[in-house]
Amino acid sequence: LVSREQHNDRSVVRVRGVPIGPDTVTLIAGPCAVETPEQTLAAARMAQAAGATMLRGGAFKPRTSPYAFQGLGELGLKILADVRQETGLPIVTEVVSAHDVDMVAEYADMLQIGTRNMQNFALLQAIGEAGRPVMLKRGMNATIQEWLMAAEYIAQRGNLEIVLCERGIRTFETATRNTLDVSAVPVVQELSHLPVIVDPSHSGGRRDLVLPLSRAGIVAGADGVIVDVHPQPSLALCDGAQALVHEDLAELADAVADLTVYM
Numbered sequence: 188l189v190s191r192e193q194h195n196d197r198s199v200v201r202v203r204g205v206p207i208g209p210d211t212v213t214l215i216a217g218p219c220a221v222e223t224p225e226q227t228l229a230a231a232r233m234a235q236a237a238g239a240t241m242l243r244g245g246a247f248k249p250r251t252s253p254y255a256f257q258g259l260g261e262l263g264l265k266i267l268a269d270v271r272q273e274t275g276l277p278i279v280t281e282v283v284s285a286h287d288v289d290m291v292a293e294y295a296d297m298l299q300i301g302t303r304n305m306q307n308f309a310l311l312q313a314i315g316e317a318g319r320p321v322m323l324k325r326g327m328n329a330t331i332q333e334w335l336m337a338a339e340y341i342a343q344r345g346n347l348e349i350v351l352c353e354r355g356i357r358t359f360e361t362a363t364r365n366t367l368d369v370s371a372v373p374v375v376q377e378l379s380h381l382p383v384i385v386d387p388s389h390s391g392g393r394r395d396l397v398l399p400l401s402r403a404g405i406v407a408g409a410d411g412v413i414v415d416v417h418p419q420p421s422l423a424l425c426d427g428a429q430a431l432v433h434e435d436l437a438e439l440a441d442a443v444a445d446l447t448v449y450m
């Protein structure tokens with residue numbers, strides 16, 4: 188269902204009217220985690236001022252350590268919905284359990300499957316029936332074929348509104364958290380009609396790499412970029428080291444605009 192053999196033209200997925208797909212580079216930005224109403228609104232205003240057309244933010248955070256901040260849960264979703272009301276930005280947020288899909292879908296415009304859940308098949312099937320566009324991140328240990336098969340689980344349940352997100356894979360390199368697999372962008376676009384975006388924040392894990400990795404992804408043909416921003420990264424409860432501040436985000440937005448010539 189997700190193969191180009193089934194559908195030769197590349198698809199456009201629309202999230203509350205915001206297109207993700209060929210002929211555009213969609214900028215999605217927001218906090219890694221929703222922490223407070225003030226922090227989320229400030230991050231959303233930063234994102235919007237720089238030209239982002241969608242807001243990201245995690246209310247359910249799948250953390251490596253059980254002692255790390257796990258997210259605000261439904262309260263975080265309510266904050267996101269309030270910020271959407273204020274800014275008009277559609278929201279993408281992660282769902283980590285099949286039991287929560289309906290509840291998260293009540294608030295979210297797009298449902299995110301994170302790297303750790305790419306092969307949680309019950310979750311993929313539930314999300315395939317939720318009636319919302321999906322952003323499916325690549326498993327950090329997954330091959331491209333496994334990633335596309337994960338998308339197939341969602342599509343099989345009737346939902347073809349899927350955006351793939353390359354967010355880095357595990358390699359032997361320790362200088363970065365993961366290695367952004369830039370080659371995955373053209374490879375996926377040849378195999379599948381689904382849009383593909385890149386996440387330079389979670390792959391590199393470092394603020395200084397977000398701009399170069401975004402550039403690399405766009406030049407390789409990515410249909411969008413999703414980045415973390417935070418009004419005060421040093422106080423962030425999650426992944427502050429990769430969060431962009433205002434100036435960085437403006438520079439990124441300029442780079443996105445300049446690089447659209449490579450589309």
Ligand code: PEP
Pocket residue numbers: 219245249281300301302303324354386389
């Ligand atoms: C995220 O986007 O909030 C996230 C946790 O990303 P990933 O699943 O790619 O680690």
